[in-house]
Amino acid sequence: MIIHQFYDKGLAHASYAVIRTGKMIVIDPARNPQPYYDFAAQHDADIVGVIETHPHADFVSSHLEIHQTTNAVIYCSKLTGATYPHETFDDGDAIQLNDIKLKALNTPGHSPDSICILLENEEGKETAIFTGDTLFVGDVGRPDLRENVGNITAKKEELAKQMYQSTRQKLMTLPKSVIVYPAHGPGSLCGKNMSPDLESTIGRELRENYALQPMDELTFVKTLTTDQPFVPHYFGYDVDLNKAGAPSFQQSVDNVSRINAETPLEKDAIIIDTRPKQQFRSGHLKGAINLQNGEKFETWLGSIIKPTEVFYLVADNTADLDMFIKKAAKIGYEKNIKAGVLIPAGATETSADLNLDDFKTDTDKYTIVDVRNRGEVNEGMIFKNGISIPLPELRDRLDEIPADKPIVIHCAAGYRSAAAASIVAATIKQVPVYDLGEVIVEFAETIH
Numbered sequence: 001m002i003i004h005q006f007y008d009k010g011l012a013h014a015s016y017a018v019i020r021t022g023k024m025i026v027i028d029p030a031r032n033p034q035p036y037y038d039f040a041a042q043h044d045a046d047i048v049g050v051i052e053t054h055p056h057a058d059f060v061s062s063h064l065e066i067h068q069t070t071n072a073v074i075y076c077s078k079l080t081g082a083t084y085p086h087e088t089f090d091d092g093d094a095i096q097l098n099d100i101k102l103k104a105l106n107t108p109g110h111s112p113d114s115i116c117i118l119l120e121n122e123e124g125k126e127t128a129i130f131t132g133d134t135l136f137v138g139d140v141g142r143p144d145l146r147e148n149v150g151n152i153t154a155k156k157e158e159l160a161k162q163m164y165q166s167t168r169q170k171l172m173t174l175p176k177s178v179i180v181y182p183a184h185g186p187g188s189l190c191g192k193n194m195s196p197d198l199e200s201t202i203g204r205e206l207r208e209n210y211a212l213q214p215m216d217e218l219t220f221v222k223t224l225t226t227d228q229p230f231v232p233h234y235f236g237y238d239v240d241l242n243k244a245g246a247p248s249f250q251q252s253v254d255n256v257s258r259i260n261a262e263t264p265l266e267k268d269a270i271i272i273d274t275r276p277k278q279q280f281r282s283g284h285l286k287g288a289i290n291l292q293n294g295e296k297f298e299t300w301l302g303s304i305i306k307p308t309e310v311f312y313l314v315a316d317n318t319a320d321l322d323m324f325i326k327k328a329a330k331i332g333y334e335k336n337i338k339a340g341v342l343i344p345a346g347a348t349e350t351s352a353d354l355n356l357d358d359f360k361t362d363t364d365k366y367t368i369v370d371v372r373n374r375g376e377v378n379e380g381m382i383f384k385n386g387i388s389i390p391l392p393e394l395r396d397r398l399d400e401i402p403a404d405k406p407i408v409i410h411c412a413a414g415y416r417s418a419a420a421a422s423i424v425a426a427t428i429k430q431v432p433v434y435d436l437g438e439v440i441v442e443f444a445e446t447i448h
Helices: 032-044 062-072 154-173 200-208 215-225 236-243 249-254 279-282 295-306 316-329 356-361 374-378 391-396 415-427 441-442
Strands: 002-008 013-020 022-028 046-051 073-076 094-097 100-106 117-118 127-134 181-182 272-273 311-316 337-342 367-369 407-410 433-435
Touching: 002 032, 013 032, 013 100, 022 032, 022 094, 032 062, 032 100, 046 062, 046 094, 062 073, 062 127, 100 154, 154 215, 249 316, 279 374, 279 415, 295 391, 295 415, 311 316, 316 337, 374 391, 391 415, 407 415, 415 433
Parallel strands: 022 046, 046 073, 127 181, 272 311, 311 337, 367 407, 407 433
Antiparallel strands: 002 013, 013 022, 094 100, 100 117, 117 127
């Protein structure tokens, strides 16, 4: 038997292949199905099934495309309300993969339709469990993503109660030796306290996971619903897209228009400039948003841009443009790209440079905007006179930023402040807008 984990750091997403004597099951596949095809070919296996633990919010799954390409059966809970061809997979159901068995456990909590998949080896021993977004290493799935989307909606408090029962009645009763394979790792917004490790055991989670410690239901609900991270704009859209099934990955990417660098862009259009910030600062298109490459590009794209908005995607070269289109497609945003374009010669807008000495001497001469997340701000403001506006909310709250003094934007390490400074500078023209950037790390203790 082979169990293989595929991990996408950009979305902190783990998917899996289980192979037994030439037959392969894929669990929670990413948008691009090619790695699963390649792995099957490498091991001379046929993909016979795809299991969805729930309709995912943070990425688009290729379950429908894999079915259409390989004729593999898609399995999901009957509660999903899936409109793609599928077989239901709930408590009491099992998939026989030659002499091993994959059994469904209904584990609502992260979503009303969540399942986990318990693997029994050829000897009938429970050896591993694929927990989707129910149980992570060090955490459990947040319960607040299905209040308004999906086939079944539920308030976060109700889902937290269901998570309490799912963990206590289903998962915590398993043998301590059972290996835990979750759908997400650190950095995912589907939880708040994930370990850097990408697998665990039931025994380790019983010892170390805060959510599995002895507590009554009321305490659990309060703990689980407190201090969850922000919800990106695209999450609800992806739930609905996954419930229906997404179109072919490569065809969708190929369908994105690429235009000549000198083609005039539509007036007042949203422009996402993916180049490194130093290149952006030296010359960019008017009103462009600087969203650089990085491990979380997809998440920030879907947090700043709404699913109903279209945008031009600007890159430095053809290879980068293709890469960013594929990254956008991972969250279903390839359809939002009006066109991809290489940076034109007319990109001559420049960004203001901050005089650090002057800023350190008297920060009161500046309006300081802190674009870190609420959880970070709750641990303390870096500047006592700062205004807190998290980056995902910035475009809707620009009118809260006074324009009577120069504006300085900061985050924690510089990635978010680059995007935020470009957003603010595109709207507020009366005063300079500066990006404090990674300098905040050096000066945090000296510039209060």
